Amino acid sequence: MKETAQQFIAKSTVKAADKEHRRKINFNIGKYNAAVPQGKEQFVNVTLAREKAKNIKWKALETLDKQLETFEAIITNRGAKVIWAENAQQALDAIKEICNNKNCKTLVKSKSMVTEEIHLNDFLKKNGIESVETDLGEYIQQLDGEPPYHIVTPAMHKSKEDVARLFADKLGTDPKATPEQLTLTARKVLREKYVQAEVGITGANFIIADIGGIAITENEGNARLSCSMPKTHIVIAGIEKVIPTLSDLGLFWPLLATFGTGQKVTVYNTLITGPRQPGEPDGPDDMYVILLDNGRTNILANEKQRESLYCIRCGACLNACPVYKNIGGHTYAATYSGPIGSVITPHLKDLGEWKHLSYASSLCGNCTEVCAVKINLHELLLENRHEAVEHGHASFAEKIAWKMWKQGMLRRKWMNAAGSKTKNWVVNTLVKGWSAQRGKMEFPQKSFNQLWREKHGSK
Ligand code: SF4
Numbered sequence: 147m148k149e150t151a152q153q154f155i156a157k158s159t160v161k162a163a164d165k166e167h168r169r170k171i172n173f174n175i176g177k178y179n180a181a182v183p184q185g186k187e188q189f190v191n192v193t194l195a196r197e198k199a200k201n202i203k204w205k206a207l208e209t210l211d212k213q214l215e216t217f218e219a220i221i222t223n224r225g226a227k228v229i230w231a232e233n234a235q236q237a238l239d240a241i242k243e244i245c246n247n248k249n250c251k252t253l254v255k256s257k258s259m260v261t262e263e264i265h266l267n268d269f270l271k272k273n274g275i276e277s278v279e280t281d282l283g284e285y286i287q288q289l290d291g292e293p294p295y296h297i298v299t300p301a302m303h304k305s306k307e308d309v310a311r312l313f314a315d316k317l318g319t320d321p322k323a324t325p326e327q328l329t330l331t332a333r334k335v336l337r338e339k340y341v342q343a344e345v346g347i348t349g350a351n352f353i354i355a356d357i358g359g360i361a362i363t364e365n366e367g368n369a370r371l372s373c374s375m376p377k378t379h380i381v382i383a384g385i386e387k388v389i390p391t392l393s394d395l396g397l398f399w400p401l402l403a404t405f406g407t408g409q410k411v412t413v414y415n416t417l418i419t420g421p422r423q424p425g426e427p428d429g430p431d432d433m434y435v436i437l438l439d440n441g442r443t444n445i446l447a448n449e450k451q452r453e454s455l456y457c458i459r460c461g462a463c464l465n466a467c468p469v470y471k472n473i474g475g476h477t478y479a480a481t482y483s484g485p486i487g488s489v490i491t492p493h494l495k496d497l498g499e500w501k502h503l504s505y506a507s508s509l510c511g512n513c514t515e516v517c518a519v520k521i522n523l524h525e526l527l528l529e530n531r532h533e534a535v536e537h538g539h540a541s542f543a544e545k546i547a548w549k550m551w552k553q554g555m556l557r558r559k560w561m562n563a564a565g566s567k568t569k570n571w572v573v574n575t576l577v578k579g580w581s582a583q584r585g586k587m588e589f590p591q592k593s594f595n596q597l598w599r600e601k602h603g604s605k
Contacts, residue, residue: 147541150479151502158473158506167303167474174302175465181408182462188400188410199401200520203456206355206388210446213355213388214437220358224420226433234264237436241266241347241380244434245275248378250344254336256362256369257281258349259297259459260382260438263481263494266347277347278339280368285332289316295475297482298406298461303474336368346372346430350383351458352398353437356391359419360435363399363412370416379421379430385437386446386455392417398458405460405518441494450529454489456519463513463523469506478503485513489526497530498539504530558595566591 161167189195206213218228231237245253253275255261267288270277279288283300287293290312294300301309306325313328314321317335340346348369352361360381362369373379389398403409422429445451464470464484475483480491480500488503504527513523534540554561564572566589573580573587580587592600 148499148502150499153479154477154502154506157477157479161474161477162472168472170303170305171471171474173305174299175471178408178465182404183408185400185404185408185410188404195397195401196518196520199397199458199518200453200456202389202394202397203458203519204453206390207386207446207452207455209390210385210388213390214353214385216355217353217358217388218437220356221420221435222358224358224423226358226420226435229434229436231436231438231440233440234438237264237382237438237440238266238269240434240436241382242269242273244378244380245270245273245345248344248432250275250378252276252278252339252343253345253347254278254280254339254343254372254376255347256349256364256372257284257294257300258347258382259294259481260349260384261347262293263440264382264438266382278336278343280336280339280366280372281364282329282332282366282368285336286312289313293476293481295483296461296464297459297484297486298464303476340371340375343372343376345378345380346374346376347380347382348373350381350387350435351402352395353383353388354390354392354395354417355388357417357419359392359417361395361399362416362418363402363414364416365407365409365413367414370414373416373418374429377430378432378434379418380434380436381418382436382438384442385439386442386457401518402458402460405458405462405516445490445493448493451489451493451526453521454486454493454523454526456521457486457490458518459486460518462516462518466512466516468508468510468512473506485523485527486521489521489523489530492530492534497534497537501530501534501539504528504534562593562595 186192222228229240231240253270255277257279261267267277279285281300284294286301286304286309287295296302309325309328310321310323313319313323313331317331319328319331323331348362350360351363354361360383362373389395399415400411403412418433421431421433442455445455463486464475467484470484478487480487480495480503482490485507488506491503492500507524507527509524509527511524514521514525517523569589570587
């Protein structure tokens with residue numbers, strides 16, 4: 147077993163038994179579960195809305211090259227510069243070059259999973275640039291030296307008491323401070339950073355092809371400040387974020403808000419179509435858009451997995467997943483956790499190294515049930531398992547186990563020949579770890595086949 151898989155199992159075992167962790171997650175996801183049905187009421191037919199969104203993303207991804215080129219041509223016309231990055235290093239090098247040219251010492255950034263994916267903050271720190279997270283949840287995580295726990299709610303695993311203790315430790319505030327007081331403290335610190343920063347970095351919730359624009363949606367106004375206060379704005383976005391037209395936002399903005407947080411629409415919604423234009427009073431002088439591949443074209447080339455690129459990162463599948471709720475976001479040790487993370491991480495990174503994530507599923511299908519764009523997540527998890535076997539990543543023990551199972555299943559006499567005692571012994575003793583977390587398996591004395599014959603007298 148690979149080391150990443152061993153660590154995953156070790157961390158899962160500890161986290162799943164951590165009742166305090168479960169209490170906090172259940173509390174926060176409980177609030178989410180209460181809000182989402184209200185948000186869904188805004189749709190006349192929410193299933194139809196999800197299907198329509200899936201179709202739009204299908205169209206966007208099937209014509210991805212054209213959509214991105216259209217976007218590039220239009221936004222370039224308005225003075226932005228588009229940079230194509232094949233991998234994380236190319237994106238980091240481009241950001242470094244821009245920062246060097248702008249003599250950047252401080253950089254503000256809004257929440258962006260892509261910047262987590264390329265480990266931007268560590269890179270900037272090594273290069274002597276202070277990178278400040280401006281989303282409150284991300285700011286909390288940055289203060290604590292932790293990556294985001296959840297793709298929408300980075301500090302979901304922390305209670306208000308945890309945050310008060312952290313602020314007291316790092317910023318000298320009252321350990322009994324209320325959430326309002328803590329927020330005001332963060333706001334005071336961050337407001338000064340917006341003024342100091344030479345460069346602002348944001349992600350993009352959507353890349354809109356027909357107007358050459360970027361759509362950003364957020365609840366705190368920090369992304370808008372990050373892209374408008376500094377003189378230089380850098381956007382970094384995965385190439386799959388594209389939607390064909392501005393009118394598609396009429397569906398995607400409410401859909402993302404509802405499935406992400408239960409809101410009808412998120413508080414701040416911003417469209418950016420270039421840097422400050424002549425005659426405009428404010429906005430950045432320069433704007434760069436980095437379009438990141440970093441393994442996404444591997445997924446695009448895989449017809450079955452392609453639909454995982456439709457994801458709008460609403461986080462609904464994480465909140466619905468019984469595995470995620472038990473083992474928590476950090477256990478995955480990957481940028482994208484939960485069901486969507488388990489689907490895409492093996493393709494963004496390495497199938498052999500990360501295939502174990504696709505086995506960490508009960509295949510209950512709840513993720514598929516709640517997905518904002520109807521991605522068949524649980525089937526893609528199965529497909530990952532299938533591809534792992536096809537590519538020769540199954541372990542020797544697994545291959546032997548399946549061979550034995552197949553032989554047994556093909557020969558009913560063999561199955562009947564082994565009595566319940568033998569079956570109990572095989573499962574409880576030979577199947578490693580079976581009884582570590584479960585009661586012992588007790589096979590009935592007679593098999594179903596024997597009972598059937600006794601009752602019906604047939605074979
Ligand atoms: S896979 Fe679906 S439910 Fe999960 S984050 Fe993406 S859009 Fe949301």
